[in-house]
Amino acid sequence: MLPRKRKSEVDAEIATTGSDKENQTAAAASAPAPVQVNSSTKKTCDEFRKEIREFIASGEMDAAEFQRAIDVSPRSYSEFLIRRERRKGPVPAEASAPVSAPASASATASASASAPASAPAPAKKAKKNPAPAPGFDVSAIHLDGDEDMKVPIFDTCDVVRKKMKAHLRKPGFTQAGFLRDIAKAAFPQSVKRLNSKSMADFLAYKGPTTGSSGVIFYAAYVFFEKLRVRDGKPKNDFRLEMEKIWPRGFERDNPANGRLWCGPHERPWIDKYGRVQFR
Template identity: 35%
Template sequence: MPISSLLSAAPDKENLPLPLPTVTKAPAATAAAAAAAAAAASRKRKSTEALAPAPEFNVDDIYLGNQEIDENPDQVRRKINRYIDGGATTKTAFAREIGVSSKSLSGFMAENGPNKGYNHASYRAAWEFFKKREMVGLKLPVKRLKTTAATATTSGATATAPGTTGTAASRKPAFNSAGVDLGDIALPGEATDAVPVFDSCDEVRRKINLHLKKEGVTQAQFCRDILAQLQGPGRPASIQGSQLSRFRGMKGAGAGATTGVYYGAYVFFEKLRLKEGKPKTKHRTDMEQAWGPEGFDRENDSRRG
């Protein structure tokens, strides 16, 4: 074959189309994983930024200046009682913490009534203490009442705060210093604090002293038990330990007859007697005969027995 023919038969490489570049596609699963990783990294950055440590607050650094007090003395006293009874501190330590003497704090706590105690240094000092705590989100402690296995078995429920009410099926037991539920016991005249009293003041004092000797019974809780029995329009905001101590220190069948401690304690012990199914004492029957259905005179102090 002539050389010219061979040359014409050879392919014209210069005119051939160039090959396309090879493109390797990533599998779909690999692409999705990469996108997820990128999103996770973004979220991690945002999360890290969001969790940056917040500045710490020091209660002592808060300055209230001459800010007006927005709670009355009784409201402040209730907070003090709850703070101490909740186990956060002792009365002496609390006085030191707010910068007053124990004597000053005791004087303020001995007052009773929303308008009693404005002039005490402990009033504003305690109010400032709790106000600062509220501003940084610190709540008052909650005291949990302890119950024995026998109590839990008898009641069929766990302990709850005193004063719980409701239907017989739904009402939770109202436990107190006696460790029993007295919420299902109602006495005639109770709604208006007019229950006839058939124990002398000395007899009620004797019962109080015996009750406070029982294991686990505190004076603070018993004061709340007394208050829970007062339901009339003249019901005080609280019963203070100083009031209980003052009544316990009196002597005489009628000494202290006009006090809420006397009436409230009598109602408490009478409900407890009925709950436990105990009979009336000889003193009780003698008082019924001596004073009739209206009961002992509670309008006059230091009466004859």
């Protein structure tokens, strides 16, 4: 006959065996390991800029979501991306927040991947105005004059038309989508819809100043300028010459579009920069 165990011994045995013990082991095994983030880096600022652009272009996050993830303002984000690095070597320890952003974003992505799968989130309703494709998202770029929609222009109408036609020839792009993209870029403080007929009329015009007073000219210029700034592309020779000729920006209400007073033997003509000349 086996000796009877005391109640305290039975309780101790239950505490270390049976289903409770299995549950404890399973819970310990399923707990995600803490993410270790190494704050030290030897990358340069330009390398971080390239990494940020590639990360946004991949479509994993858009620029606005990335800014929220690293907790920086759109202006700080924009200024960091367009700033040229003036020194060589690794990033200093006192570097600004956007410099260390890719490491933080990578750590966030790793933590999400290692966490156990949860129930799928309910599908969100589609937006009426979908955001532009990641390759053309310029929502993080700020230009002088954005606040009151008076960004100075340093291109002629013919140059902007040439850029528009080249952009619309790319596969997968429509005129309706392009109108949404340029409206969002040029009028960030409001919800403005641009007319397809206005764009068709502008594309049909010819001449450096023809169509300069229209909204399509302004919106398209701002969109392409923000793309240039976002991608860090240099200004071409024509752009630099326009800045010398029109230091305050190209005149949208250009006198060449109206009536001109001429001498008895003078004939007006407009040069490629939009200036009125007489011969």
